[in-house]
Amino acid sequence: MSPSPLNPKTTHYEFLGPAGTLAISVGVPILTYAQYFACSEVAGGCPPALSLHTTCLRVLAALSDPEWWKSLWDTEATIAYFGWYAFCVVAWALLPGDIVEGTTLRDGRKIKYKINAFSTFLLALGITTGLILRNGPEAFTFIYNKWVGLLTASLLMSFLQACYVYAASFRPGKLLALGGNTGNLIYDWFIGRELNPSIGSFDIMSFNELRPGLILWVLINISMVCEQAVRRGGFSQVTDSMWLVLAFQTWYVADGLYNESALFTTMDIITDGFGFMLSMGDLFYVPFVYSLQARYLAFHPVVLGSLRTLGIFLFNFWGYYIFRTANAEKNDFRNGSNPKNLKFMTTARGSKLLTSGWWGRSRHPNYLGDLIMALAWSLPTGFETPITYYYVIFFTFFLMHRQHRDDKACQKKYGNDWDKYTKLVPYRIVPYVY
Numbered sequence: 001m002s003p004s005p006l007n008p009k010t011t012h013y014e015f016l017g018p019a020g021t022l023a024i025s026v027g028v029p030i031l032t033y034a035q036y037f038a039c040s041e042v043a044g045g046c047p048p049a050l051s052l053h054t055t056c057l058r059v060l061a062a063l064s065d066p067e068w069w070k071s072l073w074d075t076e077a078t079i080a081y082f083g084w085y086a087f088c089v090v091a092w093a094l095l096p097g098d099i100v101e102g103t104t105l106r107d108g109r110k111i112k113y114k115i116n117a118f119s120t121f122l123l124a125l126g127i128t129t130g131l132i133l134r135n136g137p138e139a140f141t142f143i144y145n146k147w148v149g150l151l152t153a154s155l156l157m158s159f160l161q162a163c164y165v166y167a168a169s170f171r172p173g174k175l176l177a178l179g180g181n182t183g184n185l186i187y188d189w190f191i192g193r194e195l196n197p198s199i200g201s202f203d204i205m206s207f208n209e210l211r212p213g214l215i216l217w218v219l220i221n222i223s224m225v226c227e228q229a230v231r232r233g234g235f236s237q238v239t240d241s242m243w244l245v246l247a248f249q250t251w252y253v254a255d256g257l258y259n260e261s262a263l264f265t266t267m268d269i270i271t272d273g274f275g276f277m278l279s280m281g282d283l284f285y286v287p288f289v290y291s292l293q294a295r296y297l298a299f300h301p302v303v304l305g306s307l308r309t310l311g312i313f314l315f316n317f318w319g320y321y322i323f324r325t326a327n328a329e330k331n332d333f334r335n336g337s338n339p340k341n342l343k344f345m346t347t348a349r350g351s352k353l354l355t356s357g358w359w360g361r362s363r364h365p366n367y368l369g370d371l372i373m374a375l376a377w378s379l380p381t382g383f384e385t386p387i388t389y390y391y392v393i394f395f396t397f398f399l400m401h402r403q404h405r406d407d408k409a410c411q412k413k414y415g416n417d418w419d420k421y422t423k424l425v426p427y428r429i430v431p432y433v434y
């Protein structure tokens with residue numbers, strides 16, 4: 001399909017262009033497997049107590065051993081993973097849900113979305129809880145035991161999906177993402193060529209953003225709780241730190257799913273295409289990397305005591321409060337209401353920007369709340385290893401980069417008005433600091 005006024009050719013590369021996107025496509029899976037082998041019981045600890053020399057020898061021995069490569073694949077885990085994905089599709093199709101319209105696209109269309117991610121979550125939780133109550137915690141340690149096989153299966157699914165949406169984007173009449181139409185195969189496949197790929201009324205991007213990855217993250221955590229319960233002699237022996245991680249992350253996921261319609265005003269849905277970056281992020285990275293704390297606690301229990309438990313709980317609540325109120329202020333405002341009577345400026349484009357409340361304190365106050373929560377999720381693991389803090393560190397760089405991308409996109413969208421806004425609200429994420 002040649003560029004058209006509606007689908008102009010992308011002339012600017014992000015992520016250091018094709019070489020950068022290829023490096024991320026290969027590097028992120030390698031790092032994710034490496035994270036497992038650097039922090040697991042199978043490998044001998046978190047990290048295993050080995051010298052650098054022994055570690056290098058071990059890595060080389062594994063990489064040159066065909067049996068090690070074969071061990072990354074597990075047919076049973078692959079069937080289970082694809083079954084899980086199919087369950088989510090069937091739940092989307094069969095469970096009732098309101099139909100909500102997204103924002104107006106460049107071609108004047110509005111996509112209709114079925115809102116039933118939260119009921120899918122409740123159904124998955126109900127089935128899991130029933131299974132555990134009936135058969136005990138042993139019945140749900142499958143995910144802990146099949147970790148590497150499931151990781152490979154989710155990577156395969158991410159890859160297949162990205163190839164499918166890339167190929168389908170060449171069908172006539174597609175609306176392409178402004179950033180994903182360079183003509184370079186690797187780059188466009190990674191960034192996502194089509195803005196909102198779909199099969200009939202099944203919107204692939206919004207489905208992936210919320211269901212098979214996010215819900216699986218909670219199921220993974222439940223499996224880690226079960227693993228700890230089996231080892232320690234029942235649920236009553238599961239540590240306070242493990243319950244905290246489960247509660248925090250379940251709450252975060254439930255909140256995202258409950259507020260499903262808020263997704264339709266996010267950058268991913270409005271401006272980004274759906275390619276390997278989001279496919280891998282949603283299906284592979286989020287569930288298997290974000291659950292690191294619970295996986296660590298499954299084989300390395302930490303008892304916090306009531307004071308530290310309360311302190312971490314309050315810290316997480318503080319982050320959640322900022323995250324939720326900031327997102328609610330913007331969502332209400334973008335949906336035409338302003339219940340707190342916040343100040344705003346009107347741009348030449350006609351669109352308005354909040355200049356008081358959370359959005360007057362920094363240009364991405366919601367990221368601040370997210371970062372506080374990320375730290376609160378790592379604190380229950382204690383301080384014996386830095387690896388469980390990987391998520392906070394990764395997330396800080398991720399959100400700084402995302403803020404930079406969004407700033408550039410808004411500068412392009414609003415021009416001088418954005419400059420005025422950044423003068424009024426100079427801090428990017430953390431008020432008075434950054």
Ligand SMILES: NC(=O)c1ccc[n+]([C@@H]2O[C@H](COP(=O)([O-])OP(=O)(O)OC[C@H]3O[C@@H](n4cnc5c(N)ncnc54)[C@H](OP(=O)(O)O)[C@@H]3O)[C@@H](O)[C@H]2O)c1
Pocket residue numbers: 265266267268323327330333334351352353354355359363364366367370402406409410
């Ligand atoms: N856990 C994870 O892995 C993860 C990953 C990504 C995001 N998140 C979270 O998801 C949530 C959504 O984040 P997001 O990155 O999609 O972006 P977002 O912060 O929800 O939205 C950015 C958009 O908001 C609008 N905006 C900016 N300033 C505004 C103002 N002053 N008043 C009104 N509107 C304004 C602009 O779009 P318009 O002006 O065009 O409306 C801008 O492009 C955040 O809470 C984030 O932390 C979590």
